[in-house]
Each structure stands twice: as C-alpha cells, then as structure tokens.
Amino acid sequence: MAEISMPQFIWIAPDRTIKWTVKIGTTDIRDDILSASFSSGLVGEELGCEIELDNNSEAYTGMFSQGNDVFFYMDFSDGTKVQFKGILEKIENKINSNGFILGLKGTHLTGLLLNVTVIAEFTNAEVSSILKSIIDTNLTGFTYTNVQTTPTTISIKWNNKPFLDCVIDLMRLSDYDCYIDNNKDFNFFPKNSRTNNDEAVIWDDSLLELKNFGTDSVDVRNKI
16 A cells, blocks of 8 residues: 655744733833733734733822833843833723722833824825825834835825735735834835744743634524
C-alpha cells in the first residue's frame, strides 16, 4: 500500500513569563483588578476597554474622571510595552458578590474621532492622498507615517460625514485596511498584506476562548 507523508509544523507554547500592568493616568491599578478586557483592531470595529476594580476600601472613590488616559502594558520582559492606550469614558459604582466594585469603561484612541465630521470633495484623487488630506484638515496630533499609496483613484464628496465613516469609505473603495496605533499614527495598507510570524494561536496560551460558532435561527422566518 502506498504511503503519503507530509511535513507538519506544530507550535509549542514557549516557556515564558508574562509581565503586565494597567494604569489610569499615572495610577497603577493592577493589584485591585477583578476583571479587565482590552480590544484594538481596524477602523470600524468595536475598540475599547472594560475594567472592574475592587473598591471595598473606597481607595478609588473619586480618584478618576472622564478623559483620563488608560494604559495596558504587557510583554515578556519588563512589562513596559503599551498594548492599548485609550480614554476613560464611564465610571460607575456597583455591588456584587465581590462587594463594592468600581466599573470603568473606555475607548481606544480611535474613539477620539467619533465626533469629528468631514466636509470635503475630491475629483480623480488617489485614495491615500485623500486620507492624508482629511487628516491634515480635521485632526490635531495624529500622523500618517504608515499610510501606503494605493493604485486607486476616485471622486468623492462628504458633507459633515463622521471622520471614521469617511475612512471606512476609503477602505472599501481601495480594498485597503486601516487602523490607528497607540502613537496616534494611521496605518493604511492592502488587505491581507501584513503577517505575524512571531506569534501563533495556541490553546490555553494566546487563545483562551473561542465562541459564536454554530447556527442561529432566531432571524429565520418561513413565509408561505
């Protein structure tokens, strides 16, 4: 019987120690965190953070306010690499089985553009030049070092359209992706052109939960 052999590559989780901390402004809150989640991604996705703090001692009562910077640091050496930077938006007091809880919610730096609107018109303009133009005209403190030139030329007009929606238009028309990094720099690049060769999806290491697979008939209706 003929046999076929194929080479396999299996990722093995490295032996390492993760170092991390979370700060609101300059206050290190790691030791009192009961739960926390941070999400970052492309423009158009939901990007933000949610944190629950043990506040039974009321040490954090009145300490924070909307607009404070939120930092999540994590790496495998000294725990100083910024993985998420955002702005605190919501502060609420709760009581549950853990006692008095301080709930904090924030948005990634991308959220700073939610209330920015664009009035502009372009005729036969290259897409990346349009993006750079509306950044220069409407934003302060943001850069576009990592915006790549596209082969696409378009004509488009916006009248008080939200900035992020304008970026989504440019992504769709050029088949490019876009995100804003923790240094407020725009990254605009062809879809599927960036790969990560240093990290793998490994169960119980970089992958802790996988959900929402399956079928859902809640919106299915039969009409005769």
